[in-house]
Amino acid sequence: MDMVSDIEELVTCESPSTDLAAVAASADVVARVGTRLVGAEPERIVVDGRTHLRWRFGDGPARVLVLGHHDTVWPLGTLATHPFDVTGGVMRGPGCFDMKAGVVMAFHAIARLADRAGVTLLITGDEEIGSPSSRALIEAEARGCVAALVLEASADGGALKTERKGGSWYTVRAHGLAAHAGLEPERGVNATVELAQQILAVNELGDDALGTTVTPTLLSAGTTTNTVPALGEVAVDVRARTVAEQERVDAAMKELTPVLDGAKLEVLGGPNRPPLETTASADLFARASTLAAELGLPPLTSTAVGGGSDGNFTAGMGIPTLDGLGAVGGGAHADDEHVLVSELPGRTDLVAALIADLLEGTAK
Structure with a gap:
């Protein structure tokens, strides 16, 4: 043929x-x-x-x-x-x-x-x-x-x-403050802990009944094993059947706020395909x-x-x-x-x- x-x-x-x-x-x-x-x-x-x-x-x-x-x-x-x-x-x-x-x-x-x-x-x-x-x-x-x-x-x-x-892709980036993990961890702001809180919040944004999935995927944080992480980020994959759901999740992602005192948060990305x-x-x-x-x-x-x-x-x-x-x-x-x-x-x-x-x- x-x-x-x-x-x-x-x-x-x-x-x-x-x-x-x-x-x-x-x-x-x-x-x-x-x-x-x-x-x-x-x-x-x-x-x-x-x-x-x-x-x-x-x-x-x-x-x-x-x-x-x-x-x-x-x-x-x-x-x-x-x-x-x-x-x-x-x-x-x-x-x-x-x-x-x-x-x-x-x-x-x-x-x-x-x-x-x-x-x-x-x-x-x-x-x-x-x-x-x-x-x-x-x-x-x-x-x-x-x-x-x-x-x-x-x-x-x-x-x-x-x-x-439709698909949306995000990067949630947590900014903390480095410190020695053994000598004075209390002086740091742990970006890993901040990300853990954000991951739990993001994981709740899906809606099984409407077919909306919000999935934290690739995760990275920290520089060495004895340093309080000053930076970390997680990728988030969102899939939605309707524009309304895609917009709802987008608004919720952009409303994420830091949990730890001294932490700062960036939410990058958004809808890619309707x-x-x-x-x-x-x-x-x-x-x-x-x-x-x-x-x-x-x-x-x-x-x-x-x-x-x-x-x-x-x-x-x-x-x-x-x-x-x-x-x-x-x-x-x-x-x-x-x-x-x-x-x-x-x-x-x-x-x-x-x-x-x-x-x-x-x-x-």
């Missing part, structure tokens, strides 16, 4: 998000494969050293935005331990599922369109680290579109992702379900997931957004990352049909 060899070409060019040269090299490969398949070269957009690729089809305004990314979480050298392989209909290799197969599917789907006018394909190079250099680009390309289709990998069983939690709420995806999922039936594909399923994607940004703008349209398989970010090869043709047919349907609808 041509699609498999195209995916192999992308997977065998490693592209960890944090390695700018590797991402640039990957962009060259993606551009080459894409140009061959859609018959047009992309614009290369470099922001803060990170390479993104954009194809705009037609001379009129964009109506459908197709989104993907070519960066991965896997460090250089992973191919030595996780080589590209297809055995028994199962494809393996770093980034095959998340989401280089989806990038190739986007190319093949667009290549099948009789009329591509109104389609924009944007393949970014920093999604896995929160899209710091591409968010403005994504939002600019989405503006005015009737839909954003995200070729991120599917959820379990091929389910489309019709809801994604939620992709079900209201943003419901109509598109219904449309896709109808098309799947017409194509003779199995009934589509949907699910809500905690992880974010670039679809959160488009949904946050009020653009109808459908996510998880990419490969069927599993093991994203894990050693068992894989793609079910047999699912690639039907899924690509669905994406092509959905783009065509949306374009036809806007032309009426």
Whole structure:
């Protein structure tokens, strides 16, 4: 299958998000494969050293935005331990599922369109680290579109992702006062103890009933074992299903105050990705379900997931957004990352049909 060899070409060019040269090299490969398949070269957009690729089809305004990314979480050298392989209909290799197969599917789907006018394909190079250099680009390309289709990998069983939690990231930094831990600890202000109090407070901000999680994660404090710590910090990961919950937690984080006399507190960070709420995806999922039936594909399923994607940004703008349209398989970010090869043709047919349907609808 041509699609498999195209995916192999992308997977065998490693592209960890944090390695700018590797991402640039990957962009060259993606551009080459894409140009061959859609018959047009992309614009290369470099922001803060990170390479993104954009194809705009037609001379009129964009109506459908197709989104993907070519960066991965896997460090250089992973191919030595996780080589590209297809055995028994199962494809393996770093980034095959998340989401280089989806990038190739986007190319093949667009290549099948009789009329591509109104389609924009944007393949970014920093999604896995929160899209710091591409968010403005994504939002600019989405503006005015009737839909954003995200070729991120599917959820379990091929389910489309019709809801994604929004993500906020914080650093809570405690400033204390150093002192000798044995001779005169009472003269110090212990940043570790201050952080312990703050961690307990932060841990209470979640709401199980609403699906809001507030999780203290990476922790560091102190300099030596016999010194009262003068500085410490903890990272906090927040996931929320609604904008209201994201804003509630943000306000609570910014209202944290020191507990120990003499301690000072900084709260850095805030919301990164807004939620992709079900209201943003419901109509598109219904449309896709109808098309799947017409194509003779199995009934589509949907699910809500905690992880974010670039679809959160488009949904946050009020653009109808459908996510998880990419490969069927599993093991994203894990050693068992894989793609079910047999699912690639039907899924690509669905994406092509959905783009065509949306374009036809806007032309009426």
